[in-house]
Amino acid sequence: xxxxxxxxxxxxxxxxxxxxxxxxxxxxxxxxxxxxxxxxxxxxxxxxxxxxxxxxxxxxxxxxxxxxxxxxxxxxxxxxxxxxxxxxxxxxxxxxxxxxxxxxxxxxxxxxxxxxxxxxxxxxxxxxxxxxxxxxxxxxxxxxxxxxxxxxxxxxxxxxxxxxxxxxxxxxxxxxxxxxxxxxxxxxxxxxxxxxxxxxxxxxxxxxxxxxxxxxxxxxxxxxxxxxxxx
Ligand SMILES: CC(C)(COP(=O)(O)OP(=O)(O)OC[C@H]1O[C@@H](n2cnc3c(N)ncnc32)[C@H](O)[C@@H]1OP(=O)(O)O)[C@@H](O)C(=O)NCCC(=O)NCCS
Numbered sequence: 001x002x003x004x005x006x007x008x009x010x011x012x013x014x015x016x017x018x019x020x021x022x023x024x025x026x027x028x029x030x031x032x033x034x035x036x037x038x039x040x041x042x043x044x045x046x047x048x049x050x051x052x053x054x055x056x057x058x059x060x061x062x063x064x065x066x067x068x069x070x071x072x073x074x075x076x077x078x079x080x081x082x083x084x085x086x087x088x089x090x091x092x093x094x095x096x097x098x099x100x101x102x103x104x105x106x107x108x109x110x111x112x113x114x115x116x117x118x119x120x121x122x123x124x125x126x127x128x129x130x131x132x133x134x135x136x137x138x139x140x141x142x143x144x145x146x147x148x149x150x151x152x153x154x155x156x157x158x159x160x161x162x163x164x165x166x167x168x169x170x171x172x173x174x175x176x177x178x179x180x181x182x183x184x185x186x187x188x189x190x191x192x193x194x195x196x197x198x199x200x201x202x203x204x205x206x207x208x209x210x211x212x213x214x215x216x217x218x219x220x221x222x223x224x225x226x227x228x229x230x231x
Contacts, residue, residue, distance in 0.1 A: 072096040080104030117156035125163030182214040
């Protein structure tokens with residue numbers, strides 16, 4: 001593990017300022033920029049074919065096993081301050097002008113985020129907690145066709161995850177979904193539509209299973225639920 005101060009690309013060539021760390025690069029294109037000041041990068045891969053893409057990582061962030069796989073031009077990825085990816089992430093961009101914004105203090109264990117179709121966005125607020133095996137995608141990557149008209153039916157949609165949302169393991173968030181502040185996505189959910197603040201959603205397709213909730217990273221008031229265990 002090593003610390004990188006700044007890595008910047010000019011005219012298609014990556015110029016490293018500061019210590020290199022464990023960053024692998026495969027870049028074809030011009031005007032690509034990667035800025036990561038005072039961050040920790042461990043096994044980070046920059047796999048980019050395209051021009052004028054920007055990756056900006058906020059101070060104090062710590063990324064392990066993150067692959068930035070960008071195809072196309074004008075994409076932008078921004079991590080705020082003190083974000084952490086602890087096990088791995090594949091950040092997959094296609095077409096052009098995609099955007100991924102991750103708010104400060106958000107943590108991820110292991111995620112796959114696909115920003116596909118021109119101008120698509122994934123916006124994740126501050127202090128969110130994404131667990132392992134999470135999939136977020138703004139589009140379906142392939143077309144569903146209405147046979148009677150020959151027209152495409154499945155259009156992309158931006159994803160907005162508000163601040164302080166907890167996404168439990170093995171969940172999928174599909175195109176066009178908004179999730180409100182303080183909400184929880186329960187283990188194994190497949191979320192196909194938007195939900196408000198302060199709810200737990202779960203199942204496939206996800207539905208509200210509890211309302212009027214928030215959550216904390218800390219385990220407060222640790223009392224075993226014996227009644228449940230003895231059932
Ligand atoms: C979101 C979660 C914390 C909610 O726990 P909870 O508030 O104790 O919920 P309950 O056990 O009281 O369940 C409430 C209802 O939702 C249902 N439910 C619970 N989890 C569910 C899930 N993952 N999918 C679908 N339904 C679920 C329950 O069956 C129950 O339904 P009922 O009222 O008809 O009996 C929990 O479901 C979860 O996902 N835990 C995993 C957390 C985890 O993996 N942490 C580590 C990594 S971050």
